[in-house]
Amino acid sequence: MPSSFKHTLFIVLLLLAVFAVLPGVYQNHLLLFNFVIFLILAQGVNIIYGFTGYLPFGYVGFFGAGAYGFAIMVMHFQAPAALAVIVGGLVGVALGLLLTPLLRLSGAYFAIANLAASLAVLHFVANPALENITRGPYGVSLTGTFNPTLAYAAALVVLALTLGAVVYLKNSRFGLALQAVREDAVSASMAGVDVVRMRVIAWLASALVAGLAGGVYAWYLSVFYPDNVFSGDFSIFAIVFALFGGVATICGPIVGVIILYGIYNLIGFTTPQYFQLIYGLLIMGLVLFLPAGLVSLATRRGWHVP
Amino acid sequence: MSPDSAPILNVSKLVKRFGGFHALDGLSFHVLSGEILGLVGPNGSGKTTAINVISGLYAPDGGEVVLDGVSIGGVASHKLVHRGVNRTFQVPKPFLSLTVRQNIEVALAYGRAVGTPPEMAALLEQYRLTEVADRPAADLNNAQQKMLDLVRALATRPRLLLLDELAAGLNPTELDWIAGHIKALAQSGTAIIVVEHLMGFIEQITDRVIVMNAGKEIFEGKLAVAVRVPQVIEVFLGGEHAA
Numbered sequence A: 001m002p003s004s005f006k007h008t009l010f011i012v013l014l015l016l017a018v019f020a021v022l023p024g025v026y027q028n029h030l031l032l033f034n035f036v037i038f039l040i041l042a043q044g045v046n047i048i049y050g051f052t053g054y055l056p057f058g059y060v061g062f063f064g065a066g067a068y069g070f071a072i073m074v075m076h077f078q079a080p081a082a083l084a085v086i087v088g089g090l091v092g093v094a095l096g097l098l099l100t101p102l103l104r105l106s107g108a109y110f111a112i113a114n115l116a117a118s119l120a121v122l123h124f125v126a127n128p129a130l131e132n133i134t135r136g137p138y139g140v141s142l143t144g145t146f147n148p149t150l151a152y153a154a155a156l157v158v159l160a161l162t163l164g165a166v167v168y169l170k171n172s173r174f175g176l177a178l179q180a181v182r183e184d185a186v187s188a189s190m191a192g193v194d195v196v197r198m199r200v201i202a203w204l205a206s207a208l209v210a211g212l213a214g215g216v217y218a219w220y221l222s223v224f225y226p227d228n229v230f231s232g233d234f235s236i237f238a239i240v241f242a243l244f245g246g247v248a249t250i251c252g253p254i255v256g257v258i259i260l261y262g263i264y265n266l267i268g269f270t271t272p273q274y275f276q277l278i279y280g281l282l283i284m285g286l287v288l289f290l291p292a293g294l295v296s297l298a299t300r301r302g303w304h305v306p
Numbered sequence B: 001m002s003p004d005s006a007p008i009l010n011v012s013k014l015v016k017r018f019g020g021f022h023a024l025d026g027l028s029f030h031v032l033s034g035e036i037l038g039l040v041g042p043n044g045s046g047k048t049t050a051i052n053v054i055s056g057l058y059a060p061d062g063g064e065v066v067l068d069g070v071s072i073g074g075v076a077s078h079k080l081v082h083r084g085v086n087r088t089f090q091v092p093k094p095f096l097s098l099t100v101r102q103n104i105e106v107a108l109a110y111g112r113a114v115g116t117p118p119e120m121a122a123l124l125e126q127y128r129l130t131e132v133a134d135r136p137a138a139d140l141n142n143a144q145q146k147m148l149d150l151v152r153a154l155a156t157r158p159r160l161l162l163l164d165e166l167a168a169g170l171n172p173t174e175l176d177w178i179a180g181h182i183k184a185l186a187q188s189g190t191a192i193i194v195v196e197h198l199m200g201f202i203e204q205i206t207d208r209v210i211v212m213n214a215g216k217e218i219f220e221g222k223l224a225v226a227v228r229v230p231q232v233i234e235v236f237l238g239g240e241h242a243a
């Protein structure tokens, strides 16, 4: 095993162990759960943006679709929660498939079309005419499956799978080919890479991750409205966290979530009046001085960042 | 050089339009396995466009591209690569943030080279990239990036190789060196189309040239003959650059 791969494995396992132990010593379980959700979503953004260059401004669409996939399985089919989470992931993939034509767009056009698509899904789900299926704007209440402890454990499993996927991308020829596509799609095709197929696979993988995360989120909350699980904040936070730490690495998005979501919860609660200011300055500073994310502080020194 | 008689590529009446403008306007030619064909002509005469169509970047608007007797117009680039077509770019296009080694790895992994795949170490050595193998491609100078483009193509074992101004910017020693490599590739059976402005270089390596103007062929044959054809002379002297 190459040593960089061992380092990666160590970081990933440490992170999972810390989040497995923390609920025993720290009371605010909802906060821990939200950390895990953002760790998953930031890595999901990493898969599609870091490895292909598509910026998913409507990433929450998959998350919300996954949450409603979960809810519908539980409400209408009395499915066990674990199965409903898997269905949530598959609903995310199905939405991803439906949106594959967006991959023909580039840059800002893709980002905007993806945002519009997520709003369309929100309004579809929240449509009062669908009350019998989604409960429309009135929200869902899933008391039968309510079990925050298990839901938290499921979130950790999804995080482990997601990190596993990113570790694979970082260390496989497949991931290398994806990065080649991101760098120069024409050249990638001249290396024999099926560019369209690669992009679709990465897109669906990141949709799956968000769908699964939405599923466990619905499981944990049990009671929610369309606006809760389709909130644009999820997309923005996941993107900002991933970019802040640095995409196309495993550590970058992790560092981004821990620091930014940590600060968010620290100053957001204690001194909310300064929160927006500090947050805004941090992000501006980063974009201006470290466009490749915090990890570029290390890579610039020639250190290898897994 | 001993080209055998099987034409690997046949281009006939090829048309490529950009808007109303005909970049290729009925271009026809063929290349044999093991042959080095020069494609010359003034700037804007459609040489790069011809390469782009043959390598699957653009679908033709008319005419045919036939590889090994099968029409390939509109077939996706990566599929053509798997069928033995590859190319370099006039402005080299490496994967800038990947290392030189990783650049080549992608092509070795995805190029589906027929037979024993080329070896990384040998490719790096032959094209003088060993010393920079672990540096990002962005660190290379233009000539090195061109060599990397070439090595990426060679990693897929092409039977038809299209070189778009590979020699531009090389010094005379480097020119001799790369000419030797191109000839050796042809000797091993690869058909090679060379687009180049340096007539000395074209003279040194090609078996035959096609002179293009305004998307059409205006001459086909030996370069030594071409330079005495009034129409060819006029195109070059009237063009924006003298070859």
Ligand SMILES: Nc1ncnc2c1ncn2[C@@H]1O[C@H](COP(=O)(O)OP(=O)(O)O)[C@@H](O)[C@H]1O
Residues within 6 Å of the ligand: B018, B023, B041, B042, B043, B044, B045, B046, B047, B048, B049, B050
């Ligand atoms: N993608 C494109 N869009 C519009 N015009 C193009 C495009 N590619 C080439 N052209 C035009 O087609 C003509 C031929 O270009 P090109 O094939 O690059 O010439 P050459 O390689 O012989 O210098 C030029 O007039 C060029 O401006």
Ligand SMILES: [Mg+2]
Residues within 6 Å of the ligand: B047, B048, B049, B090
């Ligand atoms: Mg050109």
